[in-house]
Amino acid sequence: MKKLAGLCIIILCLGFKNQHLNKDVSFAHFKNRFILAYWKQNPMIATSAGFHNYDSLLPAYSENFRKQYRIFCHTYLDSLHKFDSEKLDASDQLDKTIMYNALTSQLFYQDTFKAWQWDPSVYNIGSALAEILQAHNLKPTEKHTCLMKRIWLIREYYEQAMDNIVNPTLEHIKIAIEQNEGTIAYLKGDFYSEMSRLEQVSYTAGFDLNLYIEVNAVEAIQNYILFLKDVQSKQKNKGKNFRIGKALYDRKFELDIQSNESAKEIYLKALKRKDEMHTKMTAITTQLWPKYFKEAQPKDSLKAIRQLIQKISLKHVSRDLFLQRITAQISQLSNFVKEKNLIYLDPDKPLMVRKTPAYMDGVAGASISAPGPYDKEAETFYNVSTLEKMSSGEAESYLREYNFYALQILNIHEAIPGHYVQLIYANQSPSLIKTLFSNGAMVEGWAVYSERMMLENGYGNNEPEMQLMYCKWHLRSVCNTILDYSVHVLNWDQEKANLLLTKEAFQQQTEANGKWRRVSLTQVQLCSYFSGYTEIYELRERLKQKGDFDQKAFHEKFLSFGSAPVKEIAKIME
Numbered sequence: 001m002k003k004l005a006g007l008c009i010i011i012l013c014l015g016f017k018n019q020h021l022n023k024d025v026s027f028a029h030f031k032n033r034f035i036l037a038y039w040k041q042n043p044m045i046a047t048s049a050g051f052h053n054y055d056s057l058l059p060a061y062s063e064n065f066r067k068q069y070r071i072f073c074h075t076y077l078d079s080l081h082k083f084d085s086e087k088l089d090a091s092d093q094l095d096k097t098i099m100y101n102a103l104t105s106q107l108f109y110q111d112t113f114k115a116w117q118w119d120p121s122v123y124n125i126g127s128a129l130a131e132i133l134q135a136h137n138l139k140p141t142e143k144h145t146c147l148m149k150r151i152w153l154i155r156e157y158y159e160q161a162m163d164n165i166v167n168p169t170l171e172h173i174k175i176a177i178e179q180n181e182g183t184i185a186y187l188k189g190d191f192y193s194e195m196s197r198l199e200q201v202s203y204t205a206g207f208d209l210n211l212y213i214e215v216n217a218v219e220a221i222q223n224y225i226l227f228l229k230d231v232q233s234k235q236k237n238k239g240k241n242f243r244i245g246k247a248l249y250d251r252k253f254e255l256d257i258q259s260n261e262s263a264k265e266i267y268l269k270a271l272k273r274k275d276e277m278h279t280k281m282t283a284i285t286t287q288l289w290p291k292y293f294k295e296a297q298p299k300d301s302l303k304a305i306r307q308l309i310q311k312i313s314l315k316h317v318s319r320d321l322f323l324q325r326i327t328a329q330i331s332q333l334s335n336f337v338k339e340k341n342l343i344y345l346d347p348d349k350p351l352m353v354r355k356t357p358a359y360m361d362g363v364a365g366a367s368i369s370a371p372g373p374y375d376k377e378a379e380t381f382y383n384v385s386t387l388e389k390m391s392s393g394e395a396e397s398y399l400r401e402y403n404f405y406a407l408q409i410l411n412i413h414e415a416i417p418g419h420y421v422q423l424i425y426a427n428q429s430p431s432l433i434k435t436l437f438s439n440g441a442m443v444e445g446w447a448v449y450s451e452r453m454m455l456e457n458g459y460g461n462n463e464p465e466m467q468l469m470y471c472k473w474h475l476r477s478v479c480n481t482i483l484d485y486s487v488h489v490l491n492w493d494q495e496k497a498n499l500l501l502t503k504e505a506f507q508q509q510t511e512a513n514g515k516w517r518r519v520s521l522t523q524v525q526l527c528s529y530f531s532g533y534t535e536i537y538e539l540r541e542r543l544k545q546k547g548d549f550d551q552k553a554f555h556e557k558f559l560s561f562g563s564a565p566v567k568e569i570a571k572i573m574e
């Protein structure tokens with residue numbers, strides 16, 4: 001009986017697939033054509049996606065370039081309109097929507113947002129070179145040829161950049177100088193030594209590699225940095241305001257987040273959520289206070305919460321065991337997910353925990369290194385920063401931040417069932433469009449949702465300490481949204497921002513400083529965590545109310561569409 005049923009399903013699927021192949025074949029061709037054209041237009045993005053046919057190109061961002069890019073976008077938008085959505089299956093309809101949004105975004109960024117005028121940090125060739133060197137689907141001779149050609153174009157690239165810059169913000173000048181100085185250090189160091197090794201393969205007599213890099217790349221970047229320093233000194237304190245204001249913010253939010261709700265609605269929800277967290281934390285603090293303190297609890301409840309968090313943070317792993325503890329937790333988390341039947345985990349794709357490799361170290365923390373869409377079989381790594389280079393004071397503060405409880409939430413977010421699991425599901429969805437234009441709010445929202453979902457299912461045995469740390473962790477996402485909206489739309493200054501982050505979100509001063517830097521350099525991205533989370537959570541609750549709800553099925557179905565906008569997935573699921 002079982003076998004027969006299985007067979008029926010297979011036959012049905014085949015029948016369905018054939019039908020849909022006939023129906024969508026022209027759209028599939030169209031998508032392929034579009035992606036190839038997109039790579040040709042954006043060779044640097046192509047390199048970083050692992051598509052190496054255009055590695056030898058480095059277009060200067062000139063008026064002419066923008067003119068033909070505008071034509072490219074309009075041409076594909078027009079063609080896209082010709083496909084009748086009703087004749088496409090659900091996955092292709094989603095792709096159509098995503099392509100439409102991507103092309104509309106590109107036009108907005110080029111012609112309205114214009115960061116290419118006021119953000120000098122958009123010009124940097126570091127990763128455009130590094131990603132060719134690191135590619136594992138290229139032969140050494142191919143790498144060498146492409147790199148020599150791309151290096152040749154660097155001077156023109158930066159000359160155009162200097163032509164483009166008009167009234168930049170002081171914040172973006174500063175980061176552009178720092179990052180381009182980093183690129184020079186890379187060119188003279190690791191890049192040069194790896195190129196020398198490649199040079200031995202494609203040796204040409206009398207060629208001076210060092211001089212070639214110096215003249216074409218290093219000097220071009222040095223000129224750019226000098227130009228920026230000159231602008232900096234001429235502008236003194238009168239750079240463009242980095243706050244983008246309501247009109248641009250609302251539009252950028254629509255295009256980047258792609259939510260059913262406006263920026264303001266999400267902001268208001270975040271304010272409400274902050275209050276809920278404070279109420280919950282106050283109750284936990286009153287309950288736990290006598291366990292940790294002899295003296296009376298302070299009347300100011302935010303103060304009391306802060307003191308208790310500091311006390312609980314003292315429970316942490318020792319610095320030598322940091323990596324080991326994370327490795328052990330990954331298998332504990334997998335076991336929990338299986339035991340509670342939360343989502344299917346593919347046993348063939350275990351996550352490899354490793355020390356963050358030197359070339360990408362520098363930002364403390366943990367991150368997932370995933371293979372690109374053209375290299376799916378490559379391994380996925382969980383990079384964990386080692387604390388080797390930290391002084392004992394720095395290490396202690398880091399370990400308190402990622403204390404016994406917070407470290408577990410970090411692993412839920414980054415690995416299981418957060419980013420890592422989402423990524424495996426996304427790779428199984430065969431649409432390149434969804435991978436290339438992945439929706440950041442869906443990706444971050446899933447990780448933030450999975451933290452809450454694990455705790456709801458009893459992870460951490462409902463220990464109040466874990467609940468309190470979860471609230472603190474969650475407040476970070478919530479306050480990211482409040483901060484971003486308040487600074488860019490409501491014109492907040494650093495003092496107000498600082499008060500929110502340290503007093504109401506219980507962050508350390510270093511973390512708050514880092515956040516201020518981030519909000520002054522980016523816009524909207526900080527909203528992606530909370531807005532994505534909210535939409536996923538609300539979708540689940542709506543489906544629950546319809547009855548006949550199965551948690552595992554919901555999670556698997558939700559992730560099966562790839563990294564598409566939550567509102568589009570919701571449309572299909574509802």
Ligand code: ZN
Nearest residue numbers: 314316396399
């Ligand atoms: Zn300690």
Ligand code: ZN
Nearest residue numbers: 413419444447
């Ligand atoms: Zn994340």
